[in-house]
Every structure is written in C-alpha cells, then in structure tokens.
Amino acid sequence: MRRKRLEKTVLIAAKAAGLAFFLTLVLFPFYWMILTSFKPLEEIMLQPANLGLELARIDFEAYREVLFDHGFAGYIFNSAYVALTTVVLSLGLAVAGAYAVARLQFKGRNPMSVGILAIYMFPAIVLVVPLYVIFSRLGLRDSLHVLILVYLAQTLPVALYMLRGYFRSLPVELEHAGLTDGCTRWGVIWRIVIPLSAPALATAALYTFMIAWNEFLFAFMFLDTPEKFTLARGVVQLSSSVHLSKQLVMAASVLVTVPILVLFLFFERHLVRGLTAGAMKG
Amino acid sequence: MAALTVQGIRKRFGKVPALRGVDLQVADGEFCVLLGPSGCGKSTLLSIVAGLTAPDEGSILFDGRPVDHLSPRERDVAMVFQSYALYPHMTVAENMGFGLRMRRVPKSEIRRSVLDAARLLGIENLLDRKPRDLSGGQRQRVAMGRAIVRRPNLFLLDEPLSNLDARLRAGVRLELKRIHQQLRGTVVYVTHDQVEALTLGEQVVVMGEGRIHQADAPERIYSRPRSTFVARFIGSPEMNLYRGQIVHEKGKNRFEGPGFAVDIGRTQIPAGEAELGIRPEDIRMGGPEFSLTARVQLVSHLGAEKIVNAQIGNAPITFCVSKESRLQADDRVYLVMPPEGLHFFRNGLRVD
Numbered sequence: 246m247r248r249k250r251l252e253k254t255v256l257i258a259a260k261a262a263g264l265a266f267f268l269t270l271v272l273f274p275f276y277w278m279i280l281t282s283f284k285p286l287e288e289i290m291l292q293p294a295n296l297g298l299e300l301a302r303i304d305f306e307a308y309r310e311v312l313f314d315h316g317f318a319g320y321i322f323n324s325a326y327v328a329l330t331t332v333v334l335s336l337g338l339a340v341a342g343a344y345a346v347a348r349l350q351f352k353g354r355n356p357m358s359v360g361i362l363a364i365y366m367f368p369a370i371v372l373v374v375p376l377y378v379i380f381s382r383l384g385l386r387d388s389l390h391v392l393i394l395v396y397l398a399q400t401l402p403v404a405l406y407m408l409r410g411y412f413r414s415l416p417v418e419l420e421h422a423g424l425t426d427g428c429t430r431w432g433v434i435w436r437i438v439i440p441l442s443a444p445a446l447a448t449a450a451l452y453t454f455m456i457a458w459n460e461f462l463f464a465f466m467f468l469d470t471p472e473k474f475t476l477a478r479g480v481v482q483l484s485s486s487v488h489l490s491k492q493l494v495m496a497a498s499v500l501v502t503v504p505i506l507v508l509f510l511f512f513e514r515h516l517v518r519g520l521t522a523g524a525m526k527g
Numbered sequence: 528m529a530a531l532t533v534q535g536i537r538k539r540f541g542k543v544p545a546l547r548g549v550d551l552q553v554a555d556g557e558f559c560v561l562l563g564p565s566g567c568g569k570s571t572l573l574s575i576v577a578g579l580t581a582p583d584e585g586s587i588l589f590d591g592r593p594v595d596h597l598s599p600r601e602r603d604v605a606m607v608f609q610s611y612a613l614y615p616h617m618t619v620a621e622n623m624g625f626g627l628r629m630r631r632v633p634k635s636e637i638r639r640s641v642l643d644a645a646r647l648l649g650i651e652n653l654l655d656r657k658p659r660d661l662s663g664g665q666r667q668r669v670a671m672g673r674a675i676v677r678r679p680n681l682f683l684l685d686e687p688l689s690n691l692d693a694r695l696r697a698g699v700r701l702e703l704k705r706i707h708q709q710l711r712g713t714v715v716y717v718t719h720d721q722v723e724a725l726t727l728g729e730q731v732v733v734m735g736e737g738r739i740h741q742a743d744a745p746e747r748i749y750s751r752p753r754s755t756f757v758a759r760f761i762g763s764p765e766m767n768l769y770r771g772q773i774v775h776e777k778g779k780n781r782f783e784g785p786g787f788a789v790d791i792g793r794t795q796i797p798a799g800e801a802e803l804g805i806r807p808e809d810i811r812m813g814g815p816e817f818s819l820t821a822r823v824q825l826v827s828h829l830g831a832e833k834i835v836n837a838q839i840g841n842a843p844i845t846f847c848v849s850k851e852s853r854l855q856a857d858d859r860v861y862l863v864m865p866p867e868g869l870h871f872f873r874n875g876l877r878v879d
Contacts, residue, residue: 418612421579424599425606425683426673427629440616 275502282307282495289491307496311483317497319472320479325504327389327475328457331396335404335453336446338397343408344434348420358409365402369462377466387469395463400453407452411445412438447512455505476501528713529589529680530555531576536585538571545571546582547737553730555590556711558704560728562718564760568737569717573683576715578602589680600629602681605674609686611666613658619645619669620654626677644676647706664695671703675710684716688723700726721761725749733757755875758804764834764845766870768804773797773871782869786840787819792866796879802872807834809868810846812860819862826854 280296281289283303288295311317345351346358376395380386415438423433439446464478474482480501484494533551537544546568553559561569574580576587578599586593594602605626613622623644624637632640645651648668658666667687674682688696704727707714718724724731725745732742733756741753752758758766771784773791775798782789782803789803821837821844832847835854839862846862848854871879 416610416612418608418610419614421574421577421599422606422608422612422614422673423625424579425577425604426626426677427600427603429598429600432629437614 278495278498278502281492282499284492286490286492307490307492308500311493311496311500315479315483315493315497316471316474317476317479317500320474320476321500323389323473324458324476324501327393327396328454330393331400331457332450332453334393334397335400336450339401339404339408339449340434340439340442340446342401343405343412344438346405347409347412348417361402361405361409364398365406369399373462373466376463380467386467387473388467389473389475392460392463392467392475393457395467396453396457396460399460400456404449404453407449408442408445411442415441451508451512454508458505459501528555528711530591531559531681531713531715532588532591533572533576534586534588536572536575536582536587538568538575538580538582538584544737546575549585549734549737549739551732551739551742553713553715556713557729558707558714558716558727559730559732560716560718560724561732561734562721562724562728562760563734565719567734569719569734570685572734573606573685573715573717576681577604577606577683603677603679604681604683605677605679606683607670607674607685607687609689611658611670611690613666613669613673615658617657618654619650619656619658619661619672622658622669623654623672623676626673640676641672644672647675647709648672648702663690663692664699667691667699671706675706678710678712680713682712682714682716684714686718687716689718689720696723703727721763725761733760735760751877752804752870753877755802755804755872758870758872762806762808764807764847766804766806767810767844767846768802768872769842770800770802773799773801784840785842787842789819789864789869790866791869794866794871794879796871800873801878802875804870804872805864805868807845808847809865810844811863811865812848813863815861817861817863819864821860821862823854823856823858823860825856826852 276296280298283298283305285304285306288302312321342361346354346361377386380391385391419437419441420433423437424430428436459477460475461477461481464475465481468474468478471482476497480494480497483497531551531553533549536546536549538546549568549572551559561572563569571580575582578587578594578597578601582595586595588594589602614625617625620638620641623641627637627640641654642651645654648671650665650668650672653661653665653669658669661669667690670687674684688699691699700723707727716723716727725748728745730742731745731748733740733748735756741748741757743751743753748757748761752761752766755768758768769782769784771782773794773796774781774783780791780794782791782801784803791803819839821839823835823837824843825836827834827836828850830850832850833852833854835846835848837844837846837860844862854860869879870877
C-alpha cells in the first residue's frame with residue numbers, strides 16, 4: 246500500500262515538473278515579447294534583465310508608434326486582406342475539388358487524387374526563384390494579388406487533402422437521401438456536406454489563414470513598395486532598420502501573434518468531431 | 528403514384544456483374560418485394576430505379592415513359608435507407624420537410640404535411656428533436672416519415688427493418704402494411720428476410736446472382752417455386768431436395784431417391800432424372816403400412832412445433848411434428864409424402 250502511494254506521489258511530481266518545464270520553454274518567449282512591448286526604451290536599456298512588470302507603468306507608446314508611425318496599421322490590413330482572401334478562395338476551391346475527388350467518378354480521378362499531395366512536396370524555396378522571374382517579367386510582381394495566388398497554390402493541396410479525407414468519411418447514404426429528396430449535386434454539397442464538415446472546414450480555414458498570415462519568404466521576395474507590405478514582411482523591415490528599438494519590434498510581433506491566437510480560440514469549439522451522430526443506425 | 532417497368536437492366540462493378548438482365552413490372556399502387564440473399568443485386572436494382580446508379584444497359588420506365596435521362600430529383604421517388612440516413616444537423620421536422628422544401632412547397636403546407644405524416648407514424652412528440660436523441664425504432668419511423676411526407680411517384684425501401692430488434696420488427700411490419708393500405712403508393716421493398724417478403728408483398732420477386740428467379744404472388748412463390756433456388760430460399764426449415772429418377776411401371780409412378788422410393792401418384796412428368804422436393808411441414812407420420820422409414824437423429828423445439836432431423840435411405844430429411852410429439856433421437860418412424868406436397872425439378876427448373 247505504502248509503495249503504491251509513494252509511486253503515485255512520484256508520478257504526480259514528475260508530471261508537474263515536466264509540465265512546468267515545457268510550459269516555461271514555450272511560454273517564456275511570449276512573456277518576454279509582451280513584457281518588452283509594454284516598456285519604454287530607457288527601461289529596457291537600463292535593466293535588460295528585469296522580468297517584472299509594474300501594472301502602473303504599462304506603456305502603450307510602442308504600439309502607437311508601430312501602428313501609426315511605422316505603417317503597421319496598413320500592414321495589418323494588407324495581411325488580413327491577403328489571408329482572408331486566401332482562406333475564402335482556398336476553401337471554395339477545396340470543397341469543390343475534394344468533393345469531386347472523394348465522390349464523383351471521372352477519368353483521371355486517381356492520378357488527380359495522388360497529384361494533390363505530390364504538388365505539396367515541392368519545397369517553397371525551389372519555387373520562389375522561378376516564380377520571381379516569371380512574375381517580374383510579367384510585371385506583376387509587386388502586388389498583393391500575386392501573393393494571394395502563390396498562397397493559394399501553397400495551401401490548396403493540404404486543404405484538398407484534409408477535406409477529401411473528411412468527405413469520404415461522411416456516410417454516402419446521406420447524400421443519396423439528399424439527391425432523392427430533390428437536391429442537385431450543389432444542393433447536396435451546400436446543405437448536407439458543408440454543414441456536416443464544419444470541423445474539417447474550420448481546421449482547413451485555420452491552417453490556410455495561419456500560412457497566409459505568417460508567410461515571409463514570398464512576401465519578402467515579391468513586395469517592394471512599403472505600402473504593400475504584409476505584417477511578417479513589416480516586422481523584418483522594422484527589425485532591420487537602423488534605429489533598432491526592441492520595444493517596437495516586440496510590439497509588432499505581438500500584433501502578428503495575437504490575431505492567430507484569437508482565431509484559434511474562436512475556432513477551437515468548432516474543431517470538435519462527431520457532428521454526424523444520429524445519422525445512421527447508431 | 529406510378530407503375531414501374533424495368534427492362535433488361537445490366538450492371539457490372541468493375542469485372543463483377545451485379546445485374547445480368549433484369550425485367551420487372553410493378554403495377555400502380557402495388558407493394559413489390561425484392562427478396563434475395565445479400566449480394567444478389569437487389570439493392571443495386573433499387574439504386575438504379577432511384578437514379579442514384581446508372582445501369583450499363585436497359586431502361587427504367589414510370590407509367591410507360593422512360594426516365595433514364597432523369598436525375599433522382601426529377602424522378603420524384605422517395606427512398607428509405609437501411610441506415611436511415613437522417614440528416615444529423617436537422618430536427619425531425621426539418622428532416623421530414625426537407626424534400627418538400629427542396630421542391631419549394633410553401634412553409635405552411637410543409638408544416639401541415641409533416642404533422643400529418645408524424646401523426647400517421649405516431650411521432651408528433653419527436654418533431655423538435657435531433658436524430659442523435661432518438662432510439663433506433665424512432666429513427667426508423669422518421670426515415671419512413673421523410674418518405675411518406677412527399678407523396679412521390681414511388682417508394683423505395685432498402686431493408687428498412689433490418690436494424691430493428693425482432694419484436695419491434697414485427698410491429699413495424701404490420702404498421703407498414705397498414706400505411707400502404709392507407710396511402711396506396713407503389714412500393715419497391717428490398718429485403719433478405721422471407722417472412723417480411725411473404726407478409727408484406729403483393730408481388731414477391733426472388734433474386735439470386737443478379738437475376739430474377741421468380742416474380743409472383745407470395746402464395747405461389749411458396750407453393751409453386753419455379754426453381755430449386757427459389758424452393759430452397761423460401762420456407763423455413765428449408766425444403767428437402769433429392770436427386771433421383773422418375774420411373775413409370777405398370778401404371779404406377781414412383782420416384783427413386785438415394786436409398787428410398789416414393790409413390791408419386793398420377794403425373795405427367797416423363798420418366799428420367801429429376802429432383803424431388805418436399806417441404807418439412809408437408810411431411811406426415813404414418814403407421815407401419817407405409818414403406819418410408821426414417822431414423823431420427825435430432826429433435827429441436829421451436830415452441831409451436833418441433834423440427835426433426837432424420838435419415839431416410841442415404842439422405843438426410845427434415846420434417847415438422849406437433850409440439851406434443853414424444854419423438855426422440857434413434858427412434859424409427861414411418862413417413863408419408865403426400866403427392867400434392869411434392870415438387871419436381873429438372874436442371875434446376877420446375878417441371879410439373
């Protein structure tokens with residue numbers, strides 16, 4: 246008995262220690278980032294190792310400066326525009342494409358099905374140079390819409406892959422029921438498949454948004470005009486500028502991170518499975 | 528409601544033939560049951576009639592008009608699926624009204640039709656629930672309701688009772704019959720359960736290996752099976768079948784089976800090889816004046832009667848006795864096979 250109790254205590258202690266260790270590892274950079282963004286420059290310079298933050302001395306000056314003096318208000322708008330457009334287009338195309346591959350019979354279905362992931366296997370760095378050349382020659386390079394096109398090409402395969410798997414798991418009888426009840430194919434997709442795929446759609450949307458929001462390589466290569474910068478591009482611009490002020494970079498980083506966190510928390514409740522409960526005999 | 532005609536339907540899945548030329552007539556308002564073992568193509572046929580699967584060959588007609596080019600929506604059929612396939616994100620009322628909503632029926636009318644159908648099935652109190660909050664029997668009713676609400680050309684039911692427990696099944700079977708008598712809809716009903724087929728069907732279609740073996744009234748399916756396949760498939764316990772010879776001699780006709788011979792009375796069947804069939808319930812026991820002797824091997828109680836497995840000549844035989852019978856294993860009994868209970872087949876097909 247005593248041995249069992251001892252074992253239990255040790256286990257709980259080990260669990261707690263492990264959790265604490267990893268949480269610190271993950272959360273400390275975030276803490277540092279937020280902390281620094283709230284401090285005026287002098288304080289960071291004078292006491293760089295001070296990990297405490299006095300509530301009364303929280304300073305939003307860095308945010309004001311970043312947003313309005315360094316153009317981040319515009320970058321936020323650009324990033325949001327690029328990311329949301331990518332999400333909408335990517336989901337729209339992925340739903341149609343994944344449904345076709347999952348359910349419809351047509352010539353070349355299997356090669357297409359396999360091809361979806363094969364496209365994704367190309368590393369972005371291999372593609373960036375040729376694309377840079379192509380879009381430069383076409384005179385389209387310095388544009389948010391080209392960026393959207395590139396992000397679409399990057400996210401669509403994964404979105405297709407995720408949705409295809411999910412669509413296949415939906416009972417086909419439900420769609421047959423919809424067809425005999427008088428739906429067209431599009432009606433079946435819109436009224437039955439999409440409502441039942443909410444978890445997969447939410448996951449795909451979140452993934453697409455994160456990629457488009459955080460993407461740096463293509464934004465760095467393609468965008469020249471500062472008014473067209475996305476957030477990730479803007480942060481790099483800021484951190485490499487001459488008058489380096491840490492609190493500004495940190496505030497900008499917070500601005501990049503927070504929307505993703507909020508979005509994740511918002512979508513999280515949609516990520517539950519089991520929406521089809523009750524459809525079948527059970 | 529419409530009459531259904533199926534003409535020369537063939538369908539393969541890859542290299543596997545599912546239907547090998549099926550022809551069928553279902554009259555307007557008739558309850559037609561497709562009966563067969565699993566894999567015989569009956570569900571495929573249903574799916575082709577609904578327009579969900581395209582046949583390789585052949586034609587489907589409603590009231591004499593081909594509907595092959597029409598989508599399921601345009602064919603206006605209602606289907607009840609084995610798995611029920613209720614829309615999990617909709618309430619019972621929404622599930623039942625969905626077909627009408629897709630056909631742009633006014634809301635007030637939808638509400639009325641749904642309520643009517645719900646009353647007919649006794650599920651008015653469930654209308655606001657989601658399918659996940661229903662029991663199996665309730666889901667089955669909702670699935671039926673979804674079909675009934677629509678007043679379609681055809682009702683197609685794909686083993687709708689197979690997921691219910693035995694007691695519930697008997698009840699719903701009666702109810703189905705009542706509903707059909709009330710609505711007089713044309714029904715095509717798929718099942719592998721012969722009791723369901725014989726009790727529900729006005730026309731029973733026995734299918735096997737992608738073919739129709741017999742399409743007939745249930746009494747005739749039972750009393751005059753057209754092939755040994757039908758004879759074996761219908762009836763429980765299974766019909767006894769013996770290979771042997773029909774012999775005509777001095778005005779007497781008899782069948783010589785494996786190790787026994789039966790007097791077959793007056794007959795038109797020419798002499799030669801044949802298969803004799805007799806149902807266990809048509810066999811009677813008699814006194815020592817009868818020459819057919821059998822040795823009892825196993826007696827099983829079924830409640831209302833007893834089933835006896837015995838050995839006759841070199842072949843096994845199954846027959847029924849009353850529940851009062853005191854037969855035991857190793858008993859020797861005298862059996863009577865009345866000529867009117869005998870069936871004769873040649874090359875698998877009925878000859879008498």
